[in-house]
Amino acid sequence: MGRIIVITSGKGGVGKTTCTANLGMALARLGKKVALMDADFGLRNLDLLLGLENRVVYTALDVVSGQCRLDQALVKDKRQNQLVLLPAAQSRDKDAITPDQMKQLALELSQRFDYVLVDCPAGIEMGFRNAIAAAQEALVVTTPEIAAVRDADRVVGLLEANRIKTINLVVNRLRPAMVQANDMMSVQDVQEILSIPLIGVIPDDEQVIVSTNKGEPLVLADNLSLPGLAISNVARRLEGQKVDFIDLDAAYDKSLLARVRRFFR
């Protein structure tokens, strides 16, 4: 039985889909068999980020309505044959699928894959219910902003109420310089509120946007960018490895003086 992990946040646009795509890829590179489930019905874009859009034929909805078999709907990645995507339906309405049906699909996938990662839509309505229905674990993604953290807190409460016990935190879009200037919440500030274990800190970096636009996950780059490395580290931590957190302060501190100072510390 594979692990079913939902990637969720409450607030929209904080990086769930980015994390799901890259984490899936990173786990596949570690030799794991990974299925990605897009639970964002109506607004799917996991296929886009993976650069698989033009290969989607069937969707999860076709599977539950009996139009095709599950394995027919799975889109295999051309770069990583360990990775597949189960796309969400684009056109039809969000309520076309029920939590029970989602659960069924995820359980079936977990028979054949080491990881089933579910990309959750924003909000806490039906789409959220669908996405968490089968999950045994959750990654809560937030940016270091009050509103995002507030929503993440709400989501953690709902996950706990649904008896999802393993909940880990990913802080995305951190800008170390802003934190140092007291203009952004620190990772510690976020953790103090959410009080769940931290599994990743991903810097705000334009490489992420470049990769999104190209449909080429960060973790596939020959020369890993910092956000790419940060997400690979999340994958390794999920695998139980002990990996130190990157010193983002140092990495993003470009001034020579600071570098010299660091050298003498």
Add this chain to the structure above:
Amino acid sequence: MNADPLLKPATSPVPEPQDTEPESEAPRHGPGPSSVYFKSERDKLLLTLPKPVEPNVAWLPLWEELQQQIRAGERFWQVNSEVELIVSDRLLDQGQLQMIAAALDQVQLKLKRVNTSRRQTAMAAAAAGYAVEQESPALPLQSAANAAPLENPLYLETTIRSGTEIRHHGNVVIVGDINPGGSVIATGDILVWGRLRGVAHAGAQGNPDCRIMALQIEATQLRIANQVARTPKPPAQFYPEVAYISSEGIKLASATEFGKNIFVPPQEAL
């Protein structure tokens, strides 16, 4: 960042009188029959579900609240205790009753009896194999509850997260934090063994002698009886504090100071 970024810097420094918001109105109903509530009665546990506001829409939130209450008392349930479910006129189907039974079963509590004034719920319970007690429909005389004596204290070991609201007709003890966006409303005192950063309303039916105590008070809003205050900018060093009503409105005192100067034991007060 050193200060908690979630808090608007408030008005006055610590034990100064607090801002009383002009629009603050006296609470109308107090906590009311609110939250899912466990209560022990001799040899069994009574599990009361709140009265439905609109017919049957609120099953999911109710279900989640129930799960939270079960979890928050997880260390204290006595194995194999029997549970009587009290649902007034709420409509529950067999599936929902089974979900409740399964949730109770996870902490080894046994659903035995269902007490309801609703015929369909009684039938569902009977069909699912529970003993059924069909009380007559409650009189619509809610105000009687206002004078009711306080329930046993509610002791919850959990973080009250954003979006969660705990209401209780009695004193409330939270072992954990009340996060921004979370709230606790009690007819009696509120004691937080943790950080209070959300909203706490003590004496919610108008009792001005009630208090709010926490290891760290950094609340979005404090309410006691019909008074409202925001907390001042938190001091650099935190210490346990007590919020109480003085002649100048809601005040904060450090726990040690409060114990020495302000708190008068009841026997001396006589």
